[in-house]
Amino acid sequence: MIDLAGKASLVTGGGRGIGREIALKLAEAGADVAICDIEPESAQQTAADIEKHGRKSLALKADVSNAGDVSTMFSSFLDAFGKMDVLVNNAGITRDGLIMRMKDADWDSVLAINLKSAFLCCREAARPMMKARGGKIINIASVVGLMGNAGQANYAASKAGLIGLTKTLARELATRAINVNAVAPGFIQTAMTDKLSPQAKESLSARIPMQKLGLPDDVANAVLFLASSLSDYVTGQVLAVDGGLVM
Numbered sequence: 207m208i209d210l211a212g213k214a215s216l217v218t219g220g221g222r223g224i225g226r227e228i229a230l231k232l233a234e235a236g237a238d239v240a241i242c243d244i245e246p247e248s249a250q251q252t253a254a255d256i257e258k259h260g261r262k263s264l265a266l267k268a269d270v271s272n273a274g275d276v277s278t279m280f281s282s283f284l285d286a287f288g289k290m291d292v293l294v295n296n297a298g299i300t301r302d303g304l305i306m307r308m309k310d311a312d313w314d315s316v317l318a319i320n321l322k323s324a325f326l327c328c329r330e331a332a333r334p335m336m337k338a339r340g341g342k343i344i345n346i347a348s349v350v351g352l353m354g355n356a357g358q359a360n361y362a363a364s365k366a367g368l369i370g371l372t373k374t375l376a377r378e379l380a381t382r383a384i385n386v387n388a389v390a391p392g393f394i395q396t397a398m399t400d401k402l403s404p405q406a407k408e409s410l411s412a413r414i415p416m417q418k419l420g421l422p423d424d425v426a427n428a429v430l431f432l433a434s435s436l437s438d439y440v441t442g443q444v445l446a447v448d449g450g451l452v453m
């Protein structure tokens with residue numbers, strides 16, 4: 207039985223999709239969970255749903271690629287919760303295109319929102335976690351960061367970078383009992399994959415040994431394990447949740 211009672215947690219991009227499911231799952235296990243999102247209404251909705259579980263919550267508006275926003279967000283979080291036990295870096299975007307046509311702005315925004323954001327949030331989280339001599343950082347990467355994907359040079363580079371960041375921080379923070387791991391989802395049914403045509407979804411499913419897309423709940427279950435004491439001796443790992451796509 208996973209018990210996260212009293213654990214102060216923050217999920218970025220928790221307004222919808224995988225982040226929302228992670229936030230609700232942590233709350234179900236007893237954690238207090240703050241939600242940050244660039245879209246404040248969706249963050250408020252998730253926070254209200256968490257409070258229905260009887261847990262403390264807080265909706266924070268922030269663009270996680272902006273250092274000023276991240277610094278303000280952590281101040282608000284620590285004022286409200288007093289400590290940080292779990293950080294889930296989940297916010298992410300896609301701006302797909304083949305390399306010849308990829309615009310600088312599409313490269314820059316994906317690297318900033320998917321990778322720089324995690325650097326900024328981990329840097330802020332490291333201080334309270336080191337002081338407490340414990341913590342769990344979970345970065346939501348992607349199988350695309352492991353295997354590449356035509357049309358996603360920016361996204362694949364950002365997620366591969368996130369895996370490098372995860373392994374490095376795992377080494378830096380291990381002696382303080384801070385675990386840093388990544389979850390690499392395969393293709394999961396969310397707004398991000400809703401953009402794909404039915405044919406693209408069919409051809410994707412055919413490549414997956416389990417022959418179907420995953421659900422946000424599948425990813426949230428892996429995060430729950432990595433946020434709990436069940437994973438205390440696991441660090442620097444990339445846990446693929448992908449129906450067997452990468453093995």
Ligand SMILES: NC(=O)c1ccc[n+]([C@@H]2O[C@H](COP(=O)([O-])OP(=O)(O)OC[C@H]3O[C@@H](n4cnc5c(N)ncnc54)[C@H](O)[C@@H]3O)[C@@H](O)[C@H]2O)c1
Binds near residue numbers: 220395
């Ligand atoms: N859906 C998939 O198949 C899939 C597969 C692998 C990895 N992932 C990763 O999982 C994570 C969540 O994906 P999703 O499918 O739920 O996406 P989504 O688009 O449904 O949700 C992303 C959330 O992040 C928020 N967000 C976007 N930019 C932000 C910013 N600058 N600051 C703060 N919040 C911001 C959005 O408002 C949204 O609430 C992403 O990191 C994504 O790369 C998704």
